[in-house]
Amino acid sequence: MILTVTLNAALDVSYDVDVVTPGASHRVRGVRARAGGKGINVARILHGFGHEVLVTGLAGGATGDAIRTDLAAAGLPESLTSIAAESRRTVSVVSRSTGEATLLNEPGPPVDAAEWGRLLDDVATLARTAAVVVLSGSLPPGVPRDAYAYLVRVARAGGALSIVDADGAALTDSLSAQPDAVKPNAAELVAASGINDPAAAAAWLLSNGARAVIATFGAAGIAALTPAGSWRAWLETRISPVNPTGAGDACTAAVAAGLAGGLPWPEILITAAAWSAAAVLTPVAGDVDAADVTRLLPQVRVEESHAARIDR
Numbered sequence: 001m002i003l004t005v006t007l008n009a010a011l012d013v014s015y016d017v018d019v020v021t022p023g024a025s026h027r028v029r030g031v032r033a034r035a036g037g038k039g040i041n042v043a044r045i046l047h048g049f050g051h052e053v054l055v056t057g058l059a060g061g062a063t064g065d066a067i068r069t070d071l072a073a074a075g076l077p078e079s080l081t082s083i084a085a086e087s088r089r090t091v092s093v094v095s096r097s098t099g100e101a102t103l104l105n106e107p108g109p110p111v112d113a114a115e116w117g118r119l120l121d122d123v124a125t126l127a128r129t130a131a132v133v134v135l136s137g138s139l140p141p142g143v144p145r146d147a148y149a150y151l152v153r154v155a156r157a158g159g160a161l162s163i164v165d166a167d168g169a170a171l172t173d174s175l176s177a178q179p180d181a182v183k184p185n186a187a188e189l190v191a192a193s194g195i196n197d198p199a200a201a202a203a204w205l206l207s208n209g210a211r212a213v214i215a216t217f218g219a220a221g222i223a224a225l226t227p228a229g230s231w232r233a234w235l236e237t238r239i240s241p242v243n244p245t246g247a248g249d250a251c252t253a254a255v256a257a258g259l260a261g262g263l264p265w266p267e268i269l270i271t272a273a274a275w276s277a278a279a280v281l282t283p284v285a286g287d288v289d290a291a292d293v294t295r296l297l298p299q300v301r302v303e304e305s306h307a308a309r310i311d312r
Contacts, residue, residue: 011036055071135163165183230305278296
């Protein structure tokens with residue numbers, strides 16, 4: 001089983017418009033609302049490919065109820081820890097003309113010490129039956145800055161591997177617990193390390209505690225830096241994205257599935273590249289069409305990578 005932890009779960013609302021023009025009124029062509037947050041998106045993708053998943057994290061208020069209702073409708077099992085405050089909503093405005101998405105993210109709900117303690121206890125129990133624990137997304141107010149370090153240790157104590165997909169302090173503070181993998185994108189590499197060169201930034205994360213660094217670079221592909229070696233994978237053909245916001249979660253899902261299955265890194269990267277590319281072809285983050293994956297897999301290339309070429 002793969003356990004996903006979403007501390008800042010949300011109800012994701014997506015608006016489709018013809019084109020986004022700052023300061024103008026927009027006619028909305030389509031509206032969707034469903035449970036979101038990076039960990040939930042990861043679980044949704046894994047569930048779609050037949051992997052056993054369980055969603056946990058924090059949820060509260062009417063929005064938390066809506067999140068639980070949507071998870072049940074999608075057939076996604078959950079064991080969310082209840083909090084008193086209202087869970088957040090996010091709004092994504094997607095331009096049909098360009099495929100670009102403008103995101104409006106509400107701040108997370110305040111979490112008190114007792115609620116945080118219950119979450120730790122719940123994850124400790126659930127991790128005992130998990131192969132991999134995925135820790136994704138931002139931290140709500142009241143949660144310790146090094147929350148992911150706590151949770152990596154909890155996962156390891158339960159016998160599970162851990163993946164951290166976060167940015168800023170949430171990522172850097174997790175390194176002290178030596179997560180089995182971290183998954184930054186290009187901007188998050190710089191923010192976490194303060195180093196502009198992606199290869200050097202990834203090496204910094206590895207030398208400071210990460211056991212593997214999986215870095216995503218959009219259309220340039222995905223790179224893995226591990227003590228055993230470095231590899232990069234990319235799609236040979238260009239595709240026209242519909243909504244790029246779910247690509248990172250698709251990559252994290254593929255890495256979780258690969259680690260759970262004990263696969264070698266090159267094979268994990270091939271799947272991650274195909275899932276990520278397929279994800280941008282769908283209008284909603286958390287969706288990956290298996291037919292798109294089947295079509296794209298033969299177009300993925302993987303090679304050993306020297307550190308200086310990690311994002312090339």
